Amino acid sequence: MAMHLYHINMLYLLWLLPLPAALFIYAARKRRQAVQALALSGGNAVKPLIGRRLWWRPVLIIIGLIFLIIALARPAWNRKDVVIKRSGRDVVFMLDVSRSMLAEDLRPNRLTQAKMAIKDTIASLNGDRVALVTFA
Known part of the structure; x- marks a missing residue:
């Protein structure tokens, strides 16, 4: 050792x-x-x-x-160097969580619609790295 x-x-x-x-x-x-x-x-x-x-x-x-x-x-x-192959893209979602996103011009509201769109997009990504940045 x-x-x-x-x-x-x-x-x-x-x-x-x-x-x-x-x-x-x-x-x-x-x-x-x-x-x-x-x-x-x-x-x-x-x-x-x-x-x-x-x-x-x-x-x-x-x-x-x-x-x-x-x-x-x-x-x-017992040090062993391991080479990690990374493939795929880096995807960053920017989500506005301010009060204006609670407007109900879309059903149920803008924030819920945005969250559903992000979930659907993440489900279609294979091997890609995802980040979520929220701001108000």
């Missing part, structure tokens, strides 16, 4: 991961200094926070970024 990466250049983004890691370390040091300064000023409520470590959140974020970058590289196993 050989693995193939469709966008191997995305792996160069791994070189950027030390930047968020450095930001997390910097923020942790600043937070620790602020808590220590508050604790030294006589705040008894913050003393339990000094020994508390919140290391797992930045680690999980970095691991998530690693997996995201690997996903951007689009790994694939």
Whole structure:
């Protein structure tokens, strides 16, 4: 089972991961200094926070970024190139769905007549690709 990466250049983004890691370390040091300064000023409520470590959140974020970058590289196993022959035409129907289409000068109304005409035309198409665009 050989693995193939469709966008191997995305792996160069791994070189950027030390930047968020450095930001997390910097923020942790600043937070620790602020808590220590508050604790030294006589705040008894913050003393339990000094020994508390919140290391797992930045680690999980970095691991998530690693997996995201690997996903951007689009790994694939047992790659087989398949040639798909497309035949037929591309048909696009433009359908007005504004209130004016509810006028009953045609039975039952213009919108229903247009929908029936589109259905009949689609039924007669073989192997053609169809798109419907509505507008008001």
